[in-house]
């Protein structure tokens with residue numbers, strides 16, 4: 001049996017590992033060659049961690065499973081009747097079982113044109129771009145600007161009061177208002193403004209109200225201005241309009257909602273309003289034989305009847321479940337018991353030494369919650385080496401407020417074509433034109 005898994009995120013990787021060293025062939029396809037620990041992306045955007053701290057090569061993670069192959073490539077479609085996965089480049093892949101685990105993208109609620117000015121933190125490119133934008137604006141303010149321009153340069157807006165927005169706003173405030181305080185001569189980092197905009201009446205709507213109130217108070221302590229019940233009406237190159245008020249800003253970070261990656265159409269399905277594909281409790285897609293969907297892409301009700309949330313722990317548990325079920329099917333022809341999600345707790349961090357944890361029946365806030373958050377996230381980071389490195393960096397940052405990854409990195413300029421050397425003159429134009437055609 002050949003299982004093709006599209007996406008090596010939390011769900012796809014867990015599924016591949018569960019299928020590792022079993023008597024079947026597995027191919028994992030991803031458009032990038034690394035697994036990304038998405039929950040810590042905001043730490044890359046705020047210069048606390050480097051991109052390589054939260055990304056691990058997929059081949060390295062899966063190298064001990066000899067029955068698992070990795071293919072770098074963009075999946076562009078599925079011929080579900082012929083059971084083939086279509087790739088942008090290279091031959092299609094035939095499958096017996098297909099697992100779609102392509103995750104989600106940010107939802108701009110009908111205003112996709114805002115994405116250009118308000119990137120969401122979904123990949124390393126976004127995180128690096130946000131980091132460069134915030135740091136470059138501070139450099140420009142330091143170089144001298146009139147009062148209005150300086151105020152805009154020193155303002156960052158975060159849209160969305162869920163865990164991503166809360167974590168990002170807290171981290172940006174720590175970076176711009178505290179960590180950089182000693183490094184600038186002309187600007188006062190205390191003038192840096194971080195505004196968190198939420199359309200609903202409170203922060204962290206998926207958590208109990210008192211945790212939202214705690215997050216709001218902690219953010220205020222860090223200097224974040226929280227605007228509740230205020231909707232973003234426009235986003236442009238130099239700021240946003242919020243409930244009729246224009247706020248100039250150098251960076252706008254979007255964290256206001258997600259929708260599934262555009263994969264439903266591969267199967268000739270329309271998906272729900274968030275693009276998710278409805279699956280049965282064994283995670284298979286009705287009327288698409290041999291196709292399964294897991295993680296952020298899947299629409300499945302939990303024990304309370306509400307759709308399971310888009311969380312790494314859901315994706316991971318579904319990946320383990322499905323991998324184990326497919327292996328059992330091959331070994332013993334057994335049909336699996338329905339998938340059941342076990343909630344390990346919801347969490348969000350609010351800057352240095354504060355976090356909230358919601359375990360359902362009881363909750364935790366403050367330093368203890370922060371320590372638990374740090375422990376859990378370090379534990380979940382893929383490689384042992386990374387666990388050690390990240391732990392040391394966090395401890396150092398905690399003690400010093402330092403931010404080690406403050407690099408403004410623009411795309412590397414293209415290399416000019418090499419001047420033809422005397423011996424190669426006759427073949428000179430060929431490499432140059434070949435290079436152009438690849439760009």
Ligand SMILES: Cc1cc2nc3c(=O)[nH]c(=O)nc-3n(C[C@H](O)[C@H](O)[C@H](O)COP(=O)(O)OP(=O)(O)OC[C@H]3O[C@@H](n4cnc5c(N)ncnc54)[C@H](O)[C@@H]3O)c2cc1C
Nearest residue numbers: 007009010011031038039075102103295296310311312315
């Ligand atoms: C900023 C942020 C913070 C978060 N924090 C938390 C948290 O603290 N705790 C938590 O539980 N959850 C958190 N989440 C949610 C969590 O990251 C997701 O629920 C989880 O990543 C979903 O896993 P997945 O396997 O469905 O998809 P992903 O992990 O997103 O992986 C999808 C993979 O598919 C690949 N892919 C997509 N399309 C294609 C294609 N066409 N061809 C080839 N490859 C493709 C991508 O490159 C990627 O590797 C956070 C999310 C964000 C954005």
